[in-house]
Amino acid sequence: MPESSVRRVIPLILGWEHLPRAFSLHGDQSGEFLVEPVPALLLDTDDGWTLIDVGMNAPLIRDPYLYQRLHGRNGLIRPILPAGDEAVVDALAQWDVEIGDITRIYLSHLHNDHAGSLRLFEAKVPVWVNRAEYDYAMTHPGPEQHGMFRIDYDDPEIEWNFIYGDVELAPGIFAFDTPGHTPGHMSFVIETKDGEGWVFAYDAGDLTENFEQEISPGGLIASTPEQGLASVMRVKEIAAERGFPIIPGHDPVVWPELIRKAGGTPPEFPAGALESV
Numbered sequence: 001m002p003e004s005s006v007r008r009v010i011p012l013i014l015g016w017e018h019l020p021r022a023f024s025l026h027g028d029q030s031g032e033f034l035v036e037p038v039p040a041l042l043l044d045t046d047d048g049w050t051l052i053d054v055g056m057n058a059p060l061i062r063d064p065y066l067y068q069r070l071h072g073r074n075g076l077i078r079p080i081l082p083a084g085d086e087a088v089v090d091a092l093a094q095w096d097v098e099i100g101d102i103t104r105i106y107l108s109h110l111h112n113d114h115a116g117s118l119r120l121f122e123a124k125v126p127v128w129v130n131r132a133e134y135d136y137a138m139t140h141p142g143p144e145q146h147g148m149f150r151i152d153y154d155d156p157e158i159e160w161n162f163i164y165g166d167v168e169l170a171p172g173i174f175a176f177d178t179p180g181h182t183p184g185h186m187s188f189v190i191e192t193k194d195g196e197g198w199v200f201a202y203d204a205g206d207l208t209e210n211f212e213q214e215i216s217p218g219g220l221i222a223s224t225p226e227q228g229l230a231s232v233m234r235v236k237e238i239a240a241e242r243g244f245p246i247i248p249g250h251d252p253v254v255w256p257e258l259i260r261k262a263g264g265t266p267p268e269f270p271a272g273a274l275e276s277v
């Protein structure tokens with residue numbers, strides 16, 4: 001295997017979502033809601049700065065008509081942005097990185113909380129996504145009801161590159177199929193030059209409980225809890241093989257800790273954001 005091209009892995013939080021616990025844990029009957037962080041990864045690599053996922057599309061949250069049209073149809077998930085204009089711009093600035101420094105974007109899937117800020121990069125950077133994900137998102141008649149907002153990604157300026165199943169995208173960056181949550185969902189193994197590594201599940205499992213208790217995600221598109229659980233188990237197997245920890249996709253405890261461990265500061269949750277819930 002060639003030496004990893006990844007010098008450093010920088011976890012980012014680009015906002016939050018207030019949502020039923022049952023959306024993360026299939027069969028959950030608690031009736032509880034959680035506030036989960038919106039995750040992304042910034043990778044410092046030999047080929048430049050790489051992002052995995054880009055967070056939400058801020059104008060669709062700030063404009064009341066767009067909000068109603070898009071998030072309003074998206075059930076009980078309430079998006080919450082950090083203070084500031086653009087969460088990605090602000091998160092990168094913490095590391096002295098600018099939008100124009102990003103040379104590649106990999107997307108775990110096309111949900112609005114992962115692919116929403118693509119417009120900031122249009123025509124400037126190549127974007128990789130699983131082909132099955134793209135085909136679903138571009139051809140299904142109602143992706144908005146499933147949290148995929150076509151306005152986020154149906155952009156002729158984007159230079160798409162397609163992933164067809166498990167692949168090493170660059171030395172140290174391995175993407176693998178974990179369908180269920182969405183048709184072409186992908187998780188990632190990232191290993192640095194120092195040999196440190198993680199398995200980033202993304203939405204194959206939002207929470208630590210998904211893996212510890214082996215529970216399918218609650219949110220499944222054109223799929224079954226059996227397939228969701230198979231992807232949970234696949235993440236666990238790969239993590240065990242590689243000897244790397246699993247980072248669940250939206251875990252409210254794991255992500256802030258990971259950011260602090262990397263030497264960063266998680267954004268502050270805006271006071272009063274949940275007052276009208």
Ligand SMILES: [Zn+2]
Nearest residue numbers: 109111181203
């Ligand atoms: Zn998702």
